[in-house]
Amino acid sequence: MAENTSNKKIWLASPHMSDEGYEMQYVQEAFDTNWVAPLGPNVNEFEKELAAKVGSEHAAAMTSGTGAIHLALKAAGVGKGDIVFCPTLTFSATANPIIYQNATPVFIDSDYETWNMNPKALEAALEKYSYKVKAVLVVHLYGLSADMDKIMEICSRYNVIVIEDAAESLGAYYKGRHTGTFGEFGVFSFNGNKIITTSGGGMLVSDDEEKIKKVRFWSTQSRDAAMHYQHSELGFNYRMSNVVAGIGRGQLKILDQRVAKKKYIFEFYKRELGQLEGVDFMPINDWNEPNYWLSVMTLKGSLRPLDVIEALEKENIESRPVWKPMHMQPFFAEYDYVGGNVSEKLFENGVCLPSDTKMTDEDLERICRIIKELW
Numbered sequence: 001m002a003e004n005t006s007n008k009k010i011w012l013a014s015p016h017m018s019d020e021g022y023e024m025q026y027v028q029e030a031f032d033t034n035w036v037a038p039l040g041p042n043v044n045e046f047e048k049e050l051a052a053k054v055g056s057e058h059a060a061a062m063t064s065g066t067g068a069i070h071l072a073l074k075a076a077g078v079g080k081g082d083i084v085f086c087p088t089l090t091f092s093a094t095a096n097p098i099i100y101q102n103a104t105p106v107f108i109d110s111d112y113e114t115w116n117m118n119p120k121a122l123e124a125a126l127e128k129y130s131y132k133v134k135a136v137l138v139v140h141l142y143g144l145s146a147d148m149d150k151i152m153e154i155c156s157r158y159n160v161i162v163i164e165d166a167a168e169s170l171g172a173y174y175k176g177r178h179t180g181t182f183g184e185f186g187v188f189s190f191n192g193n194k195i196i197t198t199s200g201g202g203m204l205v206s207d208d209e210e211k212i213k214k215v216r217f218w219s220t221q222s223r224d225a226a227m228h229y230q231h232s233e234l235g236f237n238y239r240m241s242n243v244v245a246g247i248g249r250g251q252l253k254i255l256d257q258r259v260a261k262k263k264y265i266f267e268f269y270k271r272e273l274g275q276l277e278g279v280d281f282m283p284i285n286d287w288n289e290p291n292y293w294l295s296v297m298t299l300k301g302s303l304r305p306l307d308v309i310e311a312l313e314k315e316n317i318e319s320r321p322v323w324k325p326m327h328m329q330p331f332f333a334e335y336d337y338v339g340g341n342v343s344e345k346l347f348e349n350g351v352c353l354p355s356d357t358k359m360t361d362e363d364l365e366r367i368c369r370i371i372k373e374l375w
């Protein structure tokens with residue numbers, strides 16, 4: 001039979017180790033030297049290498065991106081009763097740490113130009129809450145950068161701290177500068193589905209050395225300099241292990257290759273599916289050099305995202321709707337929301353297409369064939 005009837009599983013985004021085996025080399029070193037625990041050279045080097053890659057002065061490696069957001073909020077002085085702005089169109093891990101700090105999230109709508117925080121809605125929200133806002137969390141969703149010039153200008157005018165959740169945007173640049181390096185703090189994630197992974201992990205970056213040192217202290221149980229385990233501050237167990245950091249060092253070496261493949265995947269879909277009636281793709285602006293972490297298309301005809309997702313699912317292929325906005329989540333429903341219906345529309349009409357970097361051209365053709373058959 002000429003036609004490819006393969007039923008091979010295709011993931012949305014799954015771990016992809018280097019062909020060269022860099023990750024195992026660093027992990028092996030950790031075993032050979034018994035730096036399995038506690039911290040060790042891989043953690044120190046991974047911090048330096050990631051900071052250099054993104055152009056930040058300092059970095060602290062953590063067990064997760066969520067933990068890094070949590071301690072960024074704490075380092076920014078966010079505490080009980082403070083208001084923190086957060087885009088509504090994001091993954092819940094952006095918003096949860098606001099609650100961990102007993103602060104109050106206010107959700108901000110997206111715009112169609114960036115899919116990220118709408119600067120106009122941000123300004124309207126700052127007016128509404130006048131001077132009570134402690135910090136603004138900005139997200140670079142799907143590896144598309146937010147409009148940082150506008151957001152930084154507004155935030156400096158209102159004197160609020162900016163923290164960037166760049167969990168999905170490692171390798172993505174805004175006007176030539178790496179996402180996650182505009183605000184006082186930036187956060188990256190190495191969760192299993194991200195562009196590079198350590199199986200699980202995160203990184204906090206900042207140019208403020210004292211703050212990074214403080215985060216390292218908090219994330220290792222806030223142990224004062226004493227033999228007898230003395231604590232004068234609340235502690236956390238959030239520090240990355242030396243084995244995990246070895247995987248990260250190996251993955252970082254091939255980040256650029258992964259970005260190139262993600263871009264190839266996006267352009268493949270755009271070429272093959274862009275002509276279909278009602279199909280559009282996530283916005284790529286001149287100033288935006290995305291990492292194309294996920295390829296996302298939108299539908300405006302009678303075919304709905306679920307039709308596409310179910311057709312792919314039947315063929316053992318994973319895809320997903322656009323993230324459900326936080327202000328529509330039962331858990332966050334009680335918090336305020338500022339903006340229009342952009343994020344709701346993106347959720348209603350968006351499909352995250354399979355974006356796994358291990359896909360071959362044949363896999364991509366198979367996906368496009370299944371989708372085109374629906375039209």
Ligand SMILES: *Cc1c(COP(=O)(O)O)cnc(C)c1O
Pocket residue numbers: 063064065066067090091093094139165167168188189190191200201202
């Ligand atoms: C993955 C992700 C996080 C959380 O990172 P973890 O390392 O999984 O804790 C936070 N924000 C966004 C937008 C993410 O996609």
